[in-house]
Amino acid sequence: MSRSKKSRKPGMNSSAEIIVTRNRSEADVEGRLRKKQKKQKGLKAGSRHSDAVAHKDQHGKTVRDPRLGSKKKIPLVVEAKKKPTKQQRRISAEQELEMLENDAQLNVLLDRVENGEKLGAGLQKYVDEKLDRIEVLMKQLGLFDEEDDTEVEEPEQPKATTHLTHTDEELLAQFEDVDLNQYKD
Numbered sequence: 001m002s003r004s005k006k007s008r009k010p011g012m013n014s015s016a017e018i019i020v021t022r023n024r025s026e027a028d029v030e031g032r033l034r035k036k037q038k039k040q041k042g043l044k045a046g047s048r049h050s051d052a053v054a055h056k057d058q059h060g061k062t063v064r065d066p067r068l069g070s071k072k073k074i075p076l077v078v079e080a081k082k083k084p085t086k087q088q089r090r091i092s093a094e095q096e097l098e099m100l101e102n103d104a105q106l107n108v109l110l111d112r113v114e115n116g117e118k119l120g121a122g123l124q125k126y127v128d129e130k131l132d133r134i135e136v137l138m139k140q141l142g143l144f145d146e147e148d149d150t151e152v153e154e155p156e157q158p159k160a161t162t163h164l165t166h167t168d169e170e171l172l173a174q175f176e177d178v179d180l181n182q183y184k185d
Contacts, residue, residue, distance in 0.1 A: 090141065093137050093140050093141055094141065096133075096137060097134065097137040097138065097141065100130055100133060100134050100137070101134070103130065106126075106127065106130050109123055109126070109127050110127065113127065
């Protein structure tokens with residue numbers, strides 16, 4: 001864009017005005033901008049916090065201040081929790097028992113045990129916990145039979161009497177009941 005500037009030279013007649021026009025080229029404009037930027041050294045004036053706000057806006061979403069706290073509503077009156085009824089407890093026990101019986105990992109581990117494989121300590125602990133829980137649920141539901149328990153009981157050993165004072169009749173009966181063939185090799 002051209003600009004016209006009036007110029008007055010000494011000794012000139014004031015009636016005759018000479019108009020001098022100056023053209024600014026793009027090079028002049030760029031040179032002035034570079035010169036202006038060289039003059040501006042250092043940080044922009046303003047608060048030290050304004051830089052952080054500008055940084056948040058660059059990411060597109062603002063970071064929520066964790067100090068503000070939760071917006072979750074807090075009840076002012078605490079209501080007592082209802083205990084489940086027997087029927088509800090029974091239904092939940094049935095569901096848990098069904099879930100344990102359909103547990104694929106437990107079934108695979110039980111098959112491995114039946115085949116005579118030794119399980120590691122962690123897997124054996126897992127199997128024992130699940131079997132104990134199944135037993136408790138079955139007892140709770142009334143499905144567990146004591147006869148189904150396959151634990152081997154040790155034969156009973158004759159118990160030593162802990163009474164220090166025995167009557168003569170007790171000692172005689174005890175002597176007569178002793179099987180001497182038991183002590184032969």
